[in-house]
Amino acid sequence: MDLIPSFSVDHTKIIPGIFESRVDDIAGNKITTYDIRVTKPNVEPAVEVAAMHSLEHIIATFLRNDPDWKDDVIYWGPMGCLTGFYLILKSNRAPKEIVDLLIRAFDSVKDSEEVPGAEPENCGNSALHNLVMAKWYAKRFADYLISNKENDAIYVYPKTERLVTDDGRQFFDS
Numbered sequence: 001m002d003l004i005p006s007f008s009v010d011h012t013k014i015i016p017g018i019f020e021s022r023v024d025d026i027a028g029n030k031i032t033t034y035d036i037r038v039t040k041p042n043v044e045p046a047v048e049v050a051a052m053h054s055l056e057h058i059i060a061t062f063l064r065n066d067p068d069w070k071d072d073v074i075y076w077g078p079m080g081c082l083t084g085f086y087l088i089l090k091s092n093r094a095p096k097e098i099v100d101l102l103i104r105a106f107d108s109v110k111d112s113e114e115v116p117g118a119e120p121e122n123c124g125n126s127a128l129h130n131l132v133m134a135k136w137y138a139k140r141f142a143d144y145l146i147s148n149k150e151n152d153a154i155y156v157y158p159k160t161e162r163l164v165t166d167d168g169r170q171f172f173d174s
């Protein structure tokens with residue numbers, strides 16, 4: 001069954017938050033991809049690339065070690081546009097059900113004394129890290145999630161018709 005939604009996200013109206021990007025059914029098991037949008041696309045500057053890379057390492061390490069969630073975490077990684085992250089989890093929870101996890105994850109960055117796995121043996125670009133800026137973005141986003149936890153607008157994407165390219169193909173960005 002084709003579960004790809006026929007809508008696209010209107011990026012001019014996105015605010016930071018936690019959004020369901022897609023739900024896939026693999027052998028009867030649902031897995032959900034979330035967009036964890038950290039900045040407002042095309043309005044705010046995107047996340048500085050070295051800080052983004054450090055946040056990828058620190059939060060992936062947090063999620064994959066969390067005793068309550070590690071078994072459900074399939075993937076954590078940065079968006080190419082540098083405005084947020086993709087999180088893929090087993091099951092199909094509403095975005096609001098994972099807000100506390102993400103608050104804890106981003107809040108944990110302040111306690112990092114170093115970026116885990118940032119040595120050439122473990123990382124493809126070990127010079128590209130910025131822990132100070134990673135802490136700045138992480139605090140800002142954790143504070144934002146805490147203040148907006150009850151605001152439904154941070155969980156629902158503004159939708160528009162999916163873009164069709166000149167040769168009739170549908171456009172996807174992930």
Ligand SMILES: [Zn+2]
Binds near residue numbers: 053122125
């Ligand atoms: Zn790396």
